[in-house]
Amino acid sequence: MPGIDQVSPEAVSQPHYEQQYLDLMERIWREGDQREDRTGVGTRSVFGAMLRFDLTEGAMPLITTKRVYWKTATRELLWFLTGNTNIRPLVLQGVKIWNEWPHARYVAETGEQLAIEDFVQRIAQDEAFAERWGDLGPVYGKQWVDWPTYKPVAGGLFRRGRGVNQVAEVIESLKANPGSRRHIIEGWNVAELDAMALPPCHKTYQFHVAGSETGTGRLNCLLYQRSCDVALGLPFNLWSAALLTRMIAQQADLEPGELVWTGGDTHLYLNHRHLVEEQLAREPRGHPRLEIMRRPPTIFDYAIEDFAVHDYTPHGPISAPVAV
Incomplete structure (x- = not known):
């Protein structure tokens, strides 16, 4: 047999990008701690998970073992960017x-x-x-593009100041100071959590530029998600985080790099057994690619028609109830 140094890279079979998602699902279902939860449904849960996805050459972490309605997820992301709640x-x-x-x-x-x-x-x-x-109250988009500020006035009172557009500020900071460690979009506004229909699950996005010293920088994103429904929510979350990274990269004159997803309470609902078992019995297939059809003036000017997915041939959808 040839030594390891004699084996060409092409001969080494790389696991499909989706396999890490399926491995996480299986680990949670087999080994997760069974817990009571806010919804009363019950979950199996692990704490502190990580997934990594290459976003170069149009690659996206689009799940193939069940159909993911990526246009629905995209419309939600575009709605976030309007600040509408x-x-x-x-x-x-x-x-x-x-x-x-x-x-x-x-x-x-x-x-x-x-x-x-x-x-x-x-x-x-x-x-x-x-x-x-x-x-829904001041959920995701409101915090992303209009984080409230307050200014002191006479008598020890405060009045509302101009909101902070975190998304626009991150894009400007990526252009002006790519080496900064402060490229962050935060959704966890402690003062307003009680007014939200659902406190943010995908709460903190941090961006990192690599390789700018030798050419066009690569934009990496780390998303921390405090709570994650792996069966129904995570496929949408992965797509949306990768898409946001691609959009910000385009607006900041950077190339897409890597998406790193981290989960706090990472769980499967007990009433999703049929989904888990059916999905784990399927094999990932294909490598879909995203094409962004134009570069609008700002990140707030994209429309659903600006995105096209190629070579997406997933298995069929698997329905399951949403726990509220």
């Missing part, structure tokens, strides 16, 4: 992923057992109803 713009685009939280609040506060389908229809058709019941 009302579900109505998502509802009008057919995006359902935030509907359960305001619906649950409506039922709890009014006592009316309105079916979620009827609730969503009213959100779409009635602007006043949507304004009253469709808002």
Whole structure:
């Protein structure tokens, strides 16, 4: 047999990028600590997980062992970047992923057992109803682009100052000072957590530029997620974090580098057994690529039509209930 030095790199089989996701899912299901949780459903959980994905040459961590509706995830990310916190713009685009939280609040506060389908229809058709019941509080996008500030005034009082657009500031700091260790977008605003329908799960994004001394820098992103539903949430979170990194890289004249995902309470819900077992029985396939069709003036000017995914041939979708 040839020695290790005689084996060409091409002859060494590299694991599919998705295998680490499947390995994490299997480890949680087999070895995770069974816990009671806020939803009452129950989970199996591990603490402190890490996944790494190469984003060069258009590569994206798009899960293939079940279909991931990447356009839905993209529409959500674009909505975050507007700073809007009302579900109505998502509802009008057919995006359902935030509907359960305001619906649950409506039922709890009014006592009316309105079916979620009827609730969503009213959100779409009635602007006043949507304004009253469709808002989620100061969730992700509000913190990303309009983090509140306060200025002291006479009498020991404070008035609202100009909000901080963290996304715009990170892009400018990447251009002006790529070696900084302060390229951070933070969603965990302690003072406003109680006003949010759901405190941020994917809470902290830190960006890092490598290789700028010898050419075009490569933009890396580390996302810390305090709480992660691996079956339903993580495929969306990985896509969105990678897409945000690609968009910021384009706006900052950098090349995409690596996405590093880290999870705190990383879990599977006990009522997702069928999903876990079916997905683990499937083999990853293909290497989808993302093409960004144009470079708009700012990161806030992208539209869904600006993104195209090539060579995505996933297995079929697997449905499972969302724990609210």
